[in-house]
Amino acid sequence: MTHPNDQSRMDRIVSLAKRRGFIFQSSEIYGGLNGFWDYGPLGVALKRNLKDAWWHDMVGGHDELATLPGAPTAYEMTGLDCTIIMHPQVWKCSGHFDLFHDWMIDCRESKRRYRYDHLQGRWAAHRGKRVFVTTEASGDEAGPDTVARAQKFFGLRAKQVDEIEWTGDLEPLPAAITAGVAAADVLGPDAAAPGTLTEPREFNLMFETRIGALAGDADDRAFLRPETAQGIFVNFKNVLDTSRVRVPFGIAQVGKSFRNEITPRNFTFRSREFEQMEIEFFCRPADSADWYRYWRDRRWRWYLDLGLTEGRLRLREHAADELSHYSVGTADIEYAFPFLAPGEFGELEGIAHRGDFDLRSHMEGKLVRRDGALVLETGADGKPRHKGSGKDLSYFDDITRERFVPHVIEPSAGADRGTLAFLCDAYHEDEVPDEDGKPRSRTVMKLHPRLAPVKAAILPLVKKDGMPEMAIDLYRRLKRHMACQYDEKGSVGRRYARQDEAGTPWCLTIDGQTLADRTVTLRDRDTLAQERVPVDEVVTLLRDRLASP
RNA sequence: GCGGGUGUAGCUCAAUGGUAGAGCAAUAGCCUUCCAAGCUAAAGACGAGGGUUCGAUUCCCUUCACCCGCUCCA
Numbered sequence: 001m002t003h004p005n006d007q008s009r010m011d012r013i014v015s016l017a018k019r020r021g022f023i024f025q026s027s028e029i030y031g032g033l034n035g036f037w038d039y040g041p042l043g044v045a046l047k048r049n050l051k052d053a054w055w056h057d058m059v060g061g062h063d064e065l066a067t068l069p070g071a072p073t074a075y076e077m078t079g080l081d082c083t084i085i086m087h088p089q090v091w092k093c094s095g096h097f098d099l100f101h102d103w104m105i106d107c108r109e110s111k112r113r114y115r116y117d118h119l120q121g122r123w124a125a126h127r128g129k130r131v132f133v134t135t136e137a138s139g140d141e142a143g144p145d146t147v148a149r150a151q152k153f154f155g156l157r158a159k160q161v162d163e164i165e166w167t168g169d170l171e172p173l174p175a176a177i178t179a180g181v182a183a184a185d186v187l188g189p190d191a192a193a194p195g196t197l198t199e200p201r202e203f204n205l206m207f208e209t210r211i212g213a214l215a216g217d218a219d220d221r222a223f224l225r226p227e228t229a230q231g232i233f234v235n236f237k238n239v240l241d242t243s244r245v246r247v248p249f250g251i252a253q254v255g256k257s258f259r260n261e262i263t264p265r266n267f268t269f270r271s272r273e274f275e276q277m278e279i280e281f282f283c284r285p286a287d288s289a290d291w292y293r294y295w296r297d298r299r300w301r302w303y304l305d306l307g308l309t310e311g312r313l314r315l316r317e318h319a320a321d322e323l324s325h326y327s328v329g330t331a332d333i334e335y336a337f338p339f340l341a342p343g344e345f346g347e348l349e350g351i352a353h354r355g356d357f358d359l360r361s362h363m364e365g366k367l368v369r370r371d372g373a374l375v376l377e378t379g380a381d382g383k384p385r386h387k388g389s390g391k392d393l394s395y396f397d398d399i400t401r402e403r404f405v406p407h408v409i410e411p412s413a414g415a416d417r418g419t420l421a422f423l424c425d426a427y428h429e430d431e432v433p434d435e436d437g438k439p440r441s442r443t444v445m446k447l448h449p450r451l452a453p454v455k456a457a458i459l460p461l462v463k464k465d466g467m468p469e470m471a472i473d474l475y476r477r478l479k480r481h482m483a484c485q486y487d488e489k490g491s492v493g494r495r496y497a498r499q500d501e502a503g504t505p506w507c508l509t510i511d512g513q514t515l516a517d518r519t520v521t522l523r524d525r526d527t528l529a530q531e532r533v534p535v536d537e538v539v540t541l542l543r544d545r546l547a548s549p
Numbered sequence: 550g551c552g553g554g555u556g557u558a559g560c561u562c563a564a565u566g567g568u569a570g571a572g573c574a575a576u577a578g579c580c581u582u583c584c585a586a587g588c589u590a591a592a593g594a595c596g597a598g599g600g601u602u603c604g605a606u607u608c609c610c611u612u613c614a615c616c617c618g619c620u621c622c623a
Contacts (some may be wrong), residue, residue, distance in 0.1 A: 019560055031596055032612045099623040106550055113550070113620060205623075261619045432584060461582050493584035512582060521583070
């Protein structure tokens with residue numbers, strides 16, 4: 001019935017998202033903006049419900065007095081909301097500034113892209129033809145590679161290689177260009193003809209901005225955060241000093257982040273402005289592996305409990321060579337989005353064991369891994385490449401009298417990706433008998449009641465005989481407890497269909513019998529089953545159903 | 550960033566170098582006693598900019614967006 005990994009199915013989901021007001025393209029009346037999306041009336045409710053569920057389940061409703069299943073011990077959870085723009089040094093020490101900031105150069109012929117500063121080259125000449133041969137190779141391979149490339153370029157046999165006249169040593173391409181080498185003479189690393197390289201362009205995956213109304217010199221430069229996590233690390237000591245929390249504990253944050261994705265694509269999956277739900281969980285180094293497994297399994301369970309189809313979810317442990325330079329272990333929770341090829345999955349959340357990398361970075365400065373250990377990165381002058389805060393971010397356990405830098409487990413979830421996954425997963429097309437008993441196709445969003453934008457619709461069966469009045473009375477009472485809608489327009493079947501598309505789990509219909517015995521019909525979105533319930537028990541009944549899993 | 554494709558109403562689609570048409574949805578009203586019935590009314594579009602032309606939604610150029618494939622993705 002459903003077609004996983006099916007583009008036309010994705011098209012219908014996107015179409016419904018637009019038609020019913022879940023998701024719009026940003027700035028659409030001006031032609032749209034690549035990589036930016038807006039949430040409409042239903043979409044904002046869905047996304048807010050997802051974030052609220054996350055916050056409730058991880059933070060607000062967390063029982064710090066109990067040892068939860070799978071957890072090594074009891075733990076505390078608290079929250080934070082930090083600014084999007086932070087001190088520029090935050091990003092220099094975290095590593096984002098260096099790693100997100102590159103000059104890239106494209107080859108129009110080979111369609112390949114290179115790090116500008118990784119290319120080097122030298123002049124070669126043969127029988128009056130002259131070309132600046134470049135290579136991506138480094139070290140001992142660079143020289144021979146340029147020879148091989150020049151040989152091929154001049155169309156020479158191996159024994160003629162000595163006829164090539166070389167001028168100067170290999171030098172970095174940026175330096176050569178600066179020294180006057182014309183781009184038209186440069187032979188790209190994979191090109192057959194010279195002059196195919198584009199101008200170098202600066203790829204900055206962080207959004208840059210300037211602080212102050214009189215933006216002037218480079219010192220004003222600041223960045224929109226590419227992740228919310230750093231704000232937590234930077235506030236680690238503040239939270240510790242003011243909230244009585246003790247290790248192990250977690251700090252949660254929900255907020256917007258920004259990345260200049262090179263290729264935004266696949267609806268909201270890769271947006272340039274997006275929202276994250278992140279936890280930084282601080283624990284004793286000796287227990288960190290256990291906590292990593294706890295959070296990985298806990299977060300996996302969360303998606304299942306909210307109704308994502310298990311067969312479309314995947315928990316993927318990263319291989320050792322895939323791990324970031326600081327990470328001890330990482331797992332991704334991935335979903336088989338319909339826009340992906342069969343067998344492919346897209347990341348919803350990453351759970352990373354980050355060791356003490358982050359807190360140490362903000363103490364000492366930017367770290368690099370050398371011989372298996374994290375050490376301060378230094379420049380040619382021997383000074384730190386990016387100086388840390390110098391503040392002591394270690395933790396003192398006054399029961400065990402131990403001082404240590406906590407290790408960090410980071411469950412980092414994408415709110416927009418999660419919303420998209422639940423949207424895709426909820427989309428169903430099935431058949432419902434119409435009033436003549438003939439099957440008629442319907443589109444229904446089978447969203448978990450906790451996530452559904454509207455929990456219940458209150459519908460008078462017909463617009464007369466006092467039914468609207470009774471319905472409105474119920475609507476007003478229920479509205480105080482949950483999002484609901486009143487609708488008296490058109491036939492009741494049409495109204496059911498409208499609510500199905502919005503994902504409303506329950507419809508309450510007031511009919512002639514209601515006037516006699518004060519019972520209403522409760523219609524279930526997924527099963528279409530109807531039951532009669534006393535109108536005065538509706539509020540309690542639905543609140544209970546909403547609270548139960 | 551490169552190559553290919555696509556842009557007409559909220560959605561799905563027509564037609565046309567000379568006033569852009571339909572179905573569905575949505576709106577107002579009538580009718581309607583359980584799964585998109587019917588009737589009436591009104592409303593709604595050629596992605597943007599430029600060029601050719603007496604006249605461009607149509608032809609040309611540019612641009613923006615979306616889709617597919619590469620590329621990239623700490």
